[in-house]
Amino acid sequence: MYLTSGEEKLLNGELGPTYQKAIEILAALGDIYGADRLIPIKSAQIAGVSYKTIGDAGLEWISDLKGKVVVPSILNPAGMDMECWQEMGISQEFADKQKEIIKAYDALGVKTECSCTPYNIFDDLASFGDHIAWSESSAISYANSVIGARTNREGGPGALSAALIGKTPNYGFHLDENRSPNIFIEVEANLQGSDYGALGYIVGEMVGDKVPFFRLGSTPSKDELRSLGAAMAASGAVALYHVQDVTPEAVKYEAPDEKLTIEEKQIKEVYSTGEPDIIAFGCPHSSVSELEELARLLDGKKVTKEVWICTSRAIKNKNPELIKLIKKSGAKVFCDTCMVVSPASERFKCMMINSGKAHKYVPNLCGIKSIMATTEECVRAAISN
Numbered sequence: 001m002y003l004t005s006g007e008e009k010l011l012n013g014e015l016g017p018t019y020q021k022a023i024e025i026l027a028a029l030g031d032i033y034g035a036d037r038l039i040p041i042k043s044a045q046i047a048g049v050s051y052k053t054i055g056d057a058g059l060e061w062i063s064d065l066k067g068k069v070v071v072p073s074i075l076n077p078a079g080m081d082m083e084c085w086q087e088m089g090i091s092q093e094f095a096d097k098q099k100e101i102i103k104a105y106d107a108l109g110v111k112t113e114c115s116c117t118p119y120n121i122f123d124d125l126a127s128f129g130d131h132i133a134w135s136e137s138s139a140i141s142y143a144n145s146v147i148g149a150r151t152n153r154e155g156g157p158g159a160l161s162a163a164l165i166g167k168t169p170n171y172g173f174h175l176d177e178n179r180s181p182n183i184f185i186e187v188e189a190n191l192q193g194s195d196y197g198a199l200g201y202i203v204g205e206m207v208g209d210k211v212p213f214f215r216l217g218s219t220p221s222k223d224e225l226r227s228l229g230a231a232m233a234a235s236g237a238v239a240l241y242h243v244q245d246v247t248p249e250a251v252k253y254e255a256p257d258e259k260l261t262i263e264e265k266q267i268k269e270v271y272s273t274g275e276p277d278i279i280a281f282g283c284p285h286s287s288v289s290e291l292e293e294l295a296r297l298l299d300g301k302k303v304t305k306e307v308w309i310c311t312s313r314a315i316k317n318k319n320p321e322l323i324k325l326i327k328k329s330g331a332k333v334f335c336d337t338c339m340v341v342s343p344a345s346e347r348f349k350c351m352m353i354n355s356g357k358a359h360k361y362v363p364n365l366c367g368i369k370s371i372m373a374t375t376e377e378c379v380r381a382a383i384s385n
């Protein structure tokens, strides 16, 4: 990969070991994937935040870095609510380590809002056509597909390196030729709410890392698109998809020849019933309209089981009345974290969720059973005796 003279200087260590390491990582990625050069990015979103996932080795790596990010950069969810961690059942030892990780990122100039839906917090991180370096799979999918920005599936170190240098290697989804769809998904069902997560759960497994082109029988909201993309990124490795007449780049493409048809029956089969000991919402982090829906469904009710609602701290702080209404039911609202990346989930046996992504990850990453249900059914289970 071609490097400018300024980039060569960084590689030679003229600005110190942190920038040298960062450009080494970017150059190695560029060489592996055949990039011609580095291109400027608008923002970075950095995974590798929860102490549960990165452990002491990760903490040490981040703490050793000395420098500042040069583009707006934001963190992925951590392993606990940074304020209410005791309420989650997090140990003092874990909390101390998690706080050290956040402090180390803060020292690098990274915004320490820990959220997988940064586009619901800041307007200036990504617009149509922007090159970015994001690393949480649902955020990647949303940025590429719904916003029409351009990012590869960055790992945590790649995104942090891009944030420090302000550039990323020019390959993959940054290039027009890799953004065209290669499988057509015809959906013969009228979908709403969590059905989009169920659809993503099925389609991700079928298509792996292809770029699907959907024709849907219904018009999804942005929250529903986000649920679809999050689930496809978890059960498969989909980083970009198009929806005819809905997503911004779909208009450029025809439906590909290779075709799969999804029927309503298949969507229904993703749902099941059971006896959960925890019900969790907010994967990806709940938007304001999702919180409003939960507040409406929980109005005047009392939960009889552990209920978590995960959202970003910015949304929680901006909507105190809504949060008060939800909490009146006994449900807990947690920020900065989620049911998957927090070790607090592991003390339960069975989690009911309305998210296709969580349905895939809860058994694998928390070691507990998951039941996928609609939002209404999750609330019914939460208030039943």
Ligand code: F3S
Binding pocket: 076, 077, 116, 136, 138, 230, 282, 283, 284, 285, 310, 337, 338, 339, 340, 341, 357, 358, 361
């Ligand atoms: Fe976000 Fe956690 Fe789900 S990071 S997408 S809420 S697994």
